Amino acid sequence: MARRGLLIILSSPSGAGKSTLAKRLMVWDASLRFSVSATTRSPRAGEVDGTDYHFVDEAHFRKLVDDRDMLEHARVFGNYYGSPKAPVQQAIDAGRDVLFDVDWQGAQQIANSDLRDAVLSIFILPPSITELHRRLVERGQDDADTIAGRMRKSWDEISHWDGYDYVLVNDDLDQTEERLRTIISAERLRRAQQPDLLDHVRTLQREFEDRGA
Numbered sequence: 237m238a239r240r241g242l243l244i245i246l247s248s249p250s251g252a253g254k255s256t257l258a259k260r261l262m263v264w265d266a267s268l269r270f271s272v273s274a275t276t277r278s279p280r281a282g283e284v285d286g287t288d289y290h291f292v293d294e295a296h297f298r299k300l301v302d303d304r305d306m307l308e309h310a311r312v313f314g315n316y317y318g319s320p321k322a323p324v325q326q327a328i329d330a331g332r333d334v335l336f337d338v339d340w341q342g343a344q345q346i347a348n349s350d351l352r353d354a355v356l357s358i359f360i361l362p363p364s365i366t367e368l369h370r371r372l373v374e375r376g377q378d379d380a381d382t383i384a385g386r387m388r389k390s391w392d393e394i395s396h397w398d399g400y401d402y403v404l405v406n407d408d409l410d411q412t413e414e415r416l417r418t419i420i421s422a423e424r425l426r427r428a429q430q431p432d433l434l435d436h437v438r439t440l441q442r443e444f445e446d447r448g449a
């Protein structure tokens with residue numbers, strides 16, 4: 237039977253680099269599917285509706301939640317964000333791995349959902365709080381108030397770091413990408429091997445018993 241896809245969750249405080257890393261991973265492996273979230277936040281310059289996010293108003297978002305079309309949803313920095321369920325289910329049923337860029341609340345909800353067995357969660361830490369601030373400023377996408385608000389919430393996000401399967405410090409971008417690739421490759425191998433390993437161990441057990449060893 238074909239392997240069911242993984243749900244690869246990236247979380248971090250705002251500005252630590254998860255969107256940048258997610259984009260690099262999509263280039264590394266074109267078979268990865270990105271879970272395009274719905275959000276009530278306004279688009280930033282350059283963001284494309286349907287690619288970066290589905291930009292919706294609050295009434296539309298509420299309907300998606302009420303219709304149970306969301307795998308998870310949360311209020312983050314004063315806006316609503318959520319992961320539509322159908323594309324995720326379709327992708328993993330087809331054996332494709334899905335990449336999520338969600339906060340700790342979303343990660344927890346997915347880890348507690350029916351799909352929990354497919355979850356691979358990775359938390360990205362910044363090298364320092366000063367560097368986190370520098371990255372938010374350098375990104376040039378948010379005004380000073382927004383950046384200050386995100387910085388104030390950064391510890392709240394970081395404090396959930398130990399609920400994840402893996403934790404990486406995103407200092408050097410190339411190195412972090414390489415580590416993410418290693419984690420994903422190893423987890424794919426581990427999970428792909430699991431069914432065959434069980435059969436193999438049963439065969440070894442029968443052989444062991446037949447020999448009367």
Ligand SMILES: Nc1ncnc2c1ncn2[C@@H]1O[C@H](COP(=O)(O)OP(=O)(O)OP(=O)(O)O)[C@@H](O)[C@H]1O
Nearest residue numbers: 249250251252253254255256371375406407408409
């Ligand atoms: N290792 C790194 N070294 C230097 N700059 C980096 C590194 N990783 C990411 N950046 C830069 O930091 C900024 C923030 O990165 P990014 O937008 O990917 O963060 P994010 O975690 O997705 O933030 P948000 O949660 O707000 O979407 C970007 O300008 C990005 O180019």
Ligand SMILES: Nc1nc2c(ncn2[C@@H]2O[C@H](COP(=O)(O)O)[C@@H](O)[C@H]2O)c(=O)[nH]1
Nearest residue numbers: 273309310312317318319337338339341342
């Ligand atoms: N729980 C969810 N969190 C999400 C989702 N999509 C994004 N996010 C998180 O929101 C913040 C802010 O994102 P930004 O694009 O406004 O900078 C960040 O932590 C994202 O990970 C989602 O679907 N669910």
